[in-house]
Amino acid sequence: MDFAFDARTEELRAKLLAFMDEYVYPAEAVAEEQRAALSSPWDTPAVVEELKAEARRQGLWNLFLPDAEYGAGLTNLQYAPLAEVTGRSPHLAPTALNCAAPDTGNMEVLAQFGDEWQKKQWLQPLLAGEIRSAFAMTEPEVASSDATNVTTRIERASDGSDEYVITGHKWYISGAMNPDCKIFIVMGKTDPDGPDIRRQQSMVLVPRDTPGVTVRRAMRVFGYEDHSHGGHAEVVFDHARVPASHLIGDEGSGFAIAQARLGPGRIHHCMRLIGMAERAIELMCRRAVSRTAFGKALAQQGVVHNWIADARVTVEQLRLLVLKTAWLMDTVGNKGAHTEIQAIKIATPRAVVGILDRAIQLHGAGGFSQDLPLAELYAGARTLMIADGPDEVHQRSLARRELKKYL
The missing domain is CATH 1.20.140.10 (Butyryl-CoA Dehydrogenase, subunit A, domain 3)
Structure with missing residues (x-):
């Protein structure tokens, strides 16, 4: 094991450290001031968009994705010291570099498991930082520490249409309060009585504006609403319908x-x-x-x-x-x-x-x-x-x- 930084990591780390000193740390107070003046606390302060533009100009963008087709093509070992630097300002720096959760995980899912239409429709705008996303798995009614417990249903429509109907209750869905959040990746059960409890679940893409999707409220974390990450929302899916083409992978592959x-x-x-x-x-x-x-x-x-x-x-x-x-x-x-x-x-x-x-x-x-x-x-x-x-x-x-x- 050799943990010495290679030339590319050294170059990116030096550039990122300078970016933090010159742009990110000074922007922390500015972001709070701007947020206080916004009509909605969930809107994005202008300084965040300025940081994103500057990071992209400097090539500090999508560093987390190891696939060079979509991201910087860095290994985990190369990315580790860079992610550490962003952790010094976790509410600004990851977003500025388009390396913030839950978007990172959602982009990884779409890059690895999405079909070409899904990648074009949702991955490309996420990679460009044009939209945000949310990952809906945790539920208030069950012990979500066991992912096989999810009770949200993803059912084939009974009227013969080629659609899925999603019904369930989620909470602490990070990013869902942000008005730029346009898509949810929702985990639910397509085969709740299946013999293999790890093949009962599936994942489906649900646009935020789908009828039947209600973002009910922001959940606080130790009293914080976490505006910078787009909040952690309680979300209800009440017979929300999406085309069958919104299924990620196959039925039963959700876990x-x-x-x-x-x-x-x-x-x-x-x-x-x-x-x-x-x-x-x-x-x-x-x-x-x-x-x-x-x-x-x-x-x-x-x-x-x-x-x-x-x-x-x-x-x-x-x-x-x-x-x-x-x-x-x-x-x-x-x-x-x-x-x-x-x-x-x-x-x-x-x-x-x-x-x-x-x-x-x-x-x-x-x-x-x-x-x-x-x-x-x-x-x-x-x-x-x-x-x-x-x-x-x-x-x-x-x-x-x-x-x-x-x-």
């Missing part, structure tokens, strides 16, 4: 497609989480050398030393594990890296939450105020202990795989 989508999504989240931790460490250090308490600088307090040292050690450990996982995904595929993908999904959010918690503590009241990014970063990191599968589900699967060696 497999979901697993293929979530593997890269999990490592992307972990990459960005490391960037969040790096920003927290930077803020901790700046605070420590600039504040005095009980007669000496915070930087001279032993407990502060421990927090900063532990944070640095933790980040270095996490980064190595994420890079190893990226390398395995590139060399032996996602299935071959399954253990490591689960390991980083367990370890990274949990550890970064701890680092952010110490950073908040060091900043006192300011740490949980709107004047610093720490509280919002904390909310995002803590959410990722549940999103894309709760920690306990990954722990269960990982432990069973370890125990299998001894049975």
